[in-house]
Amino acid sequence: MIGMSDEDQLKALRKRIDSLDEKILELISERAQCAQTVAQVKQKSLPAGIEPVFYRPEREAWVLKHIMELNKGPLDNEEMARLFREIMSACLALEQPLKVAYLGPEGTFTQAAAIKHFGHSVVSVPMAAIDEIFREVAAGAVQFGVVPVENSTEGAINHTLDSFLEHDMVICGEVELRIHHHLLVGENTKTDKISRVYSHAQSLAQCRKWLDAHYPNVERVAVASNAEAAKRVKGEWNSAAIAGDMACELYGLSKIAEKIEDRPDNSTRFLIIGSQMVPPTGDDKTSVIVSMRNKPGALHHLLQPFHNNGVDLSRIETRPSRSGKWTYVFFIDFFGHQHDPLIKDALEKINDESVALKVLGSYPKAVL
Numbered sequence: 001m002i003g004m005s006d007e008d009q010l011k012a013l014r015k016r017i018d019s020l021d022e023k024i025l026e027l028i029s030e031r032a033q034c035a036q037t038v039a040q041v042k043q044k045s046l047p048a049g050i051e052p053v054f055y056r057p058e059r060e061a062w063v064l065k066h067i068m069e070l071n072k073g074p075l076d077n078e079e080m081a082r083l084f085r086e087i088m089s090a091c092l093a094l095e096q097p098l099k100v101a102y103l104g105p106e107g108t109f110t111q112a113a114a115i116k117h118f119g120h121s122v123v124s125v126p127m128a129a130i131d132e133i134f135r136e137v138a139a140g141a142v143q144f145g146v147v148p149v150e151n152s153t154e155g156a157i158n159h160t161l162d163s164f165l166e167h168d169m170v171i172c173g174e175v176e177l178r179i180h181h182h183l184l185v186g187e188n189t190k191t192d193k194i195s196r197v198y199s200h201a202q203s204l205a206q207c208r209k210w211l212d213a214h215y216p217n218v219e220r221v222a223v224a225s226n227a228e229a230a231k232r233v234k235g236e237w238n239s240a241a242i243a244g245d246m247a248c249e250l251y252g253l254s255k256i257a258e259k260i261e262d263r264p265d266n267s268t269r270f271l272i273i274g275s276q277m278v279p280p281t282g283d284d285k286t287s288v289i290v291s292m293r294n295k296p297g298a299l300h301h302l303l304q305p306f307h308n309n310g311v312d313l314s315r316i317e318t319r320p321s322r323s324g325k326w327t328y329v330f331f332i333d334f335f336g337h338q339h340d341p342l343i344k345d346a347l348e349k350i351n352d353e354s355v356a357l358k359v360l361g362s363y364p365k366a367v368l
C-alpha cells in the first residue's frame with residue numbers, strides 16, 4: 001500500500017472488509033442450516049408428542065470455550081465469545097424460540113444476565129417477583145428462568161433460596177455479572193437539588209458509603225427493583241435513581257455519577273432454572289440443599305464426606321427451614337458434577353446423615 005493515498009488505502013481496505021463480510025455471511029448461513037438439521041435429528045429419534053431438548057447448555061459451554069482457546073486476537077477472548085454467543089443464540093432460535101422469565105421490569109440486571117447467558121435471540125419475559133419466575137417455569141409457560149442468587153458485597157438473595165425450598169426446579173446454568181451502579185436523573189432534576197434517591201435495597205446497600213460521603217442528607221427509598229427506580233425518576237422532580245446502564249438507556253436518564261458501588265469488584269451471580277438435567281462438561285458446579293437436625297456437630301458431619309472425597313466447596317448458606325422448629329437447611333455449591341464417582345459417593349453418605357438431601361442440579365461453570 002506504499003505510495004497509495006489515504007483515500008485509496010481506505011477504499012482498498014473496505015473492499016477487503018466487504019469480501020470478508022460476504023464470506024462470514026455465507027459461513028454463518030451454513031452454520032444456521034447445520035443447526036436446522038441438528039433440530040431435525042433431535043426430533044427424528046423421539047416418539048411423536050415428546051418435545052426434544054433443543055437447548056444444550058453443556059454443548060454451548062464447550063463451543064464458547066473452544067472458541068476462546070483457538071482465538072489468537074486481536075479481539076480478546078471475551079469479545080470473541082460474545083460474538084459466538086449471539087450466533088449460537090440465533091441458531092438455537094431457528095431450532096426452537098426460547099422464552100426466558102426474569103426479574104423485571106425491563107432494564108434490570110437480571111435481564112442483562114439473561115441476555116449474557118442466552119444471547120439476544122431469546123424472548124425475555126419480565127416478572128414482578130422471584131417467586132413468580134419459579135411458578136412460570138413450573139407451569140411450563142416459559143422454558144427457563146433467571147434469578148439472582150448472591151451478591152459479592154451483600155451476600156445471599158434469600159427470596160431465591162426460599163423459592164428453591166418451595167418449588168422443584170433444576171438449576172441448569174449460572175451467570176456472573178459485574179454490577180456497576182450509576183446515579184441517574186431525569187431532565188427536570190438539577191444535581192444540587194436532589195432530595196431523594198430510589199433504588200432496590202440491595203443496590204442502596206452496595207452504594208452505602210458513596211451515598212454517605214456525597215449525599216448524606218438525602219432520603220433513601222427502597223423500591224422493588226432498580227429499573228423501577230429509574231422509571232420513577234423519569235417523571236419526578238428532584239429525585240435520583242441508582243441503577244445500571246440498561247435502565248439508564250431504557251428510560252433516557254442522564255448519569256451524574258458513574259460506578260458508584262463501594263466495591264469495584266461488585267458482582268452478582270444468577271442461576272438459570274428449568275426442568276432439564278445437564279450432562280457433565282468436565283468443568284461443572286453442583287448445588288444441593290441439605291436439611292439437618294440441630295444436634296451438636298451436625299455441620300461437621302455434613303461437611304466430612306465432601307472433605308474426605310476432596311470435593312471443593314464454593315459456597316455454603318444457611319436458612320431456617322420452613323418446616324419444623326430448629327431445623328436448618330444448608331445451600332451448598334461445589335465444583336464437579338453429580339455423576340462424578342467421588343461426588344456421587346459423598347452425596348450418598350450425606351443422604352444417610354441428613355433429614356433430607358435435594359440435588360438442585362449440576363451445570364457448566366459460567367464461561368463468560
Ligand SMILES: O=C(O)C(=O)C[C@]1(C(=O)O)C=C[C@@H](O)C=C1
Nearest residue numbers: 035038055056059060088091092
Ligand atoms: O449442538 C446442538 O445440539 C445444537 O443444537 C447446535 C447449537 C449451536 O448453534 O451450536 C444450538 C443450540 C444448542 O443449545 C447448542 C448448540
